[in-house]
Amino acid sequence: MARRPLPRILSKDSAQIARAQIARSRELARTAADSATDVLHPLITVSRGLGLLASAGRRKWAQTPKDRRGPLLFLVASVFLLVVLVPYGPLLAVITVMAAAAWQGRDRTPPADEGPDESQAERLRALYEALVPYFAGPEDPAPLYAHGGEWDKAFTAHEFDDTGRVGHLVIRYPAYFPDGEPEARARVERLLAAKAGRGREYHFAWDEEGNQLTVTVLAPLPADIAAQRFVTTPGETVLGFTDPSEVRRTLPLAYGEEQVDVPPVVWRTGIRSTEPHLLAMGQPGSGTSTLLRSVALQALEHGDVLIVDGGGTGEYASLTGRDGVLAVECALAGALASLEWAAQETERRLVATDLARQAGDPPPPDTRRPLWILLDRPGVFAHLAAAEGRRDPQALLQVPLRHGRAANVTVVVAEQFDNAEALSDVVRQHTRARVVLGSAPSRQVEAVLGTRPPTAALTHLPPGRGYARLGYGPVHRLQVPRTPDPYDDATSDADRQAVLELLPPRSTPADAGPVAAEAVAVADPTKPVAAAEALAAEG
Numbered sequence: 001m002a003r004r005p006l007p008r009i010l011s012k013d014s015a016q017i018a019r020a021q022i023a024r025s026r027e028l029a030r031t032a033a034d035s036a037t038d039v040l041h042p043l044i045t046v047s048r049g050l051g052l053l054a055s056a057g058r059r060k061w062a063q064t065p066k067d068r069r070g071p072l073l074f075l076v077a078s079v080f081l082l083v084v085l086v087p088y089g090p091l092l093a094v095i096t097v098m099a100a101a102a103w104q105g106r107d108r109t110p111p112a113d114e115g116p117d118e119s120q121a122e123r124l125r126a127l128y129e130a131l132v133p134y135f136a137g138p139e140d141p142a143p144l145y146a147h148g149g150e151w152d153k154a155f156t157a158h159e160f161d162d163t164g165r166v167g168h169l170v171i172r173y174p175a176y177f178p179d180g181e182p183e184a185r186a187r188v189e190r191l192l193a194a195k196a197g198r199g200r201e202y203h204f205a206w207d208e209e210g211n212q213l214t215v216t217v218l219a220p221l222p223a224d225i226a227a228q229r230f231v232t233t234p235g236e237t238v239l240g241f242t243d244p245s246e247v248r249r250t251l252p253l254a255y256g257e258e259q260v261d262v263p264p265v266v267w268r269t270g271i272r273s274t275e276p277h278l279l280a281m282g283q284p285g286s287g288t289s290t291l292l293r294s295v296a297l298q299a300l301e302h303g304d305v306l307i308v309d310g311g312g313t314g315e316y317a318s319l320t321g322r323d324g325v326l327a328v329e330c331a332l333a334g335a336l337a338s339l340e341w342a343a344q345e346t347e348r349r350l351v352a353t354d355l356a357r358q359a360g361d362p363p364p365p366d367t368r369r370p371l372w373i374l375l376d377r378p379g380v381f382a383h384l385a386a387a388e389g390r391r392d393p394q395a396l397l398q399v400p401l402r403h404g405r406a407a408n409v410t411v412v413v414a415e416q417f418d419n420a421e422a423l424s425d426v427v428r429q430h431t432r433a434r435v436v437l438g439s440a441p442s443r444q445v446e447a448v449l450g451t452r453p454p455t456a457a458l459t460h461l462p463p464g465r466g467y468a469r470l471g472y473g474p475v476h477r478l479q480v481p482r483t484p485d486p487y488d489d490a491t492s493d494a495d496r497q498a499v500l501e502l503l504p505p506r507s508t509p510a511d512a513g514p515v516a517a518e519a520v521a522v523a524d525p526t527k528p529v530a531a532a533e534a535l536a537a538e539g
């Protein structure tokens with residue numbers, strides 16, 4: 001596939017990625033040209049000066065009347081002879097001519113005026129005035145911030161975008177401003193986001209040592225990346241895409257016949273993972289089920305998947321009966337049975353691995369195939385179980401969550417904020433990879449990620465947009481790839497086709513039904529697919 005710039009038919013977001021790449025290439029070319037110009041600068045100046053001197057000489061000769069040209073020629077010849085005869089004359093003459101040429105050839109273009117124009121200066125002044133109550137100290141003898149003060153001393157760098165709004169700003173603030181207090185920071189960030197222009201996302205970088213705040217406007221993340229096979233190694237799952245400045249790696253992604261490179265948020269699972277399980281939270285409709293579907297499609301490439309869906313809207317029906325899909329459970333009884341089997345399977349793997357290790361053998365092959373447990377909206381089952389006097393299915397996640405890493409078992413839980421209190425402690429404790437989708441108050445986001453995101457959240461985010469944090473790592477902005485339910489009537493044909501192409505074939509009849517408790521119990525636990533088949537036979 002040829003790697004070419006983005007086609008015009010792509011949406012605004014994808015075009016922005018391409019524009020960023022073109023801008024980067026231009027920046028490189030400009031840097032190379034600047035370096036070459038720096039090295040050759042003296043030579044260029046002298047050559048330009050010599051050219052100017054020669055043309056001045058020609059002009060002078062042309063202006064001289066014909067009857068005076070003889071004496072002038074005689075004078076020049078005499079000076080030339082004198083120079084030749086005087087000791088060091090030729091050398092001195094060359095130096096003199098070069099100096100004159102350098103003087104003549106010096107760059108005389110007046111330096112461009114880089115200051116802001118009147119409207120921009122007005123915007124900066126307004127921003128400065130708005131910041132005065134936050135940064136002024138009543139006892140400061142020489143305040144940096146004061147009404148009617150000098151904004152250009154406080155704003156050390158500023159850039160404006162094409163629409164005339166602030167694109168980048170470096171703000172100095174007094175050392176006594178409590179920049180270590182999240183609430184104080186949040187107040188300033190809210191003010192800046194409102195005053196510098198709503199509807200855009202801002203990145204705030206607080207330099208506590210230098211007492212400097214850098215505000216940068218972020219371009220929207222590409223929201224039209226369709227589901228596809230990502231170029232990753234086993235054990236890597238692409239949660240979505242983020243800013244180029246946040247991640248060094250890029251993934252080549254297909255857009256029809258074209259390819260573009262986009263920075264991914266990659267989550268590593270398996271034995272060496274430090275964040276072996278994931279929790280995704282969001283508002284209704286923010287795209288957590290879509291994230292789970294995207295994870296399932298990637299997991300099925302190398303492993304088996306068990307889906308427990310408390311939402312009960314049939315969003316995972318397209319996965320039922322597919323090779324590698326052990327079960328798609330929508331009822332409490334099935335959820336309990338499947339999760340009990342998963343807990344036993346985790347224990348079996350642990351025991352088998354341990355025995356092999358004691359015997360000095362490598363882990364048996366039937367413990368190496370990754371097993372994924374995807375649990376959407378467990379809070380619904382928790383309420384149902386409490387009403388029916390049964391066990392909360394989350395209790396069965398204890399073994400997979402605690403010991404899953406060693407047994408190649410990964411748990412992904414998605415829940416809505418409204419039901420957050422229904423999440424069990426063990427789920428909260430052991431899911432160290434976190435995702436928040438959709439707009440939410442910053443304290444809710446902080447409660448999930450463990451820290452405040454470095455950007456001011458928009459009041460409206462497209463579905464699949466949010467933040468991801470792996471363990472104690474940085475918070476990344478995230479856009480989940482578009483992975484809709486192919487059975488949903490609202491799904492476009494292109495999206496449906498993209499998801500259907502990723503689904504494994506269906507060798508188990510889809511109408512075999514969910515894995516029943518008894519079938520799971522009697523099935524050979526070393527062959528999870530066989531368990532489903534045994535159930536199908538029993539059904």
Ligand SMILES: Nc1ncnc2c1ncn2[C@@H]1O[C@H](COP(=O)(O)OP(=O)(O)OP(=O)(O)O)[C@@H](O)[C@H]1O
Nearest residue numbers: 284285286287288289290463464480481482483484
């Ligand atoms: N990454 C995405 N890109 C494009 N559209 C998305 C994305 N994620 C979700 N959507 C769209 O948003 C809508 C809701 O998505 P989804 O069902 O995944 O949300 P949810 O958080 O599970 O909400 P609910 O539990 O209420 O269904 C769907 O129409 C879906 O197609």
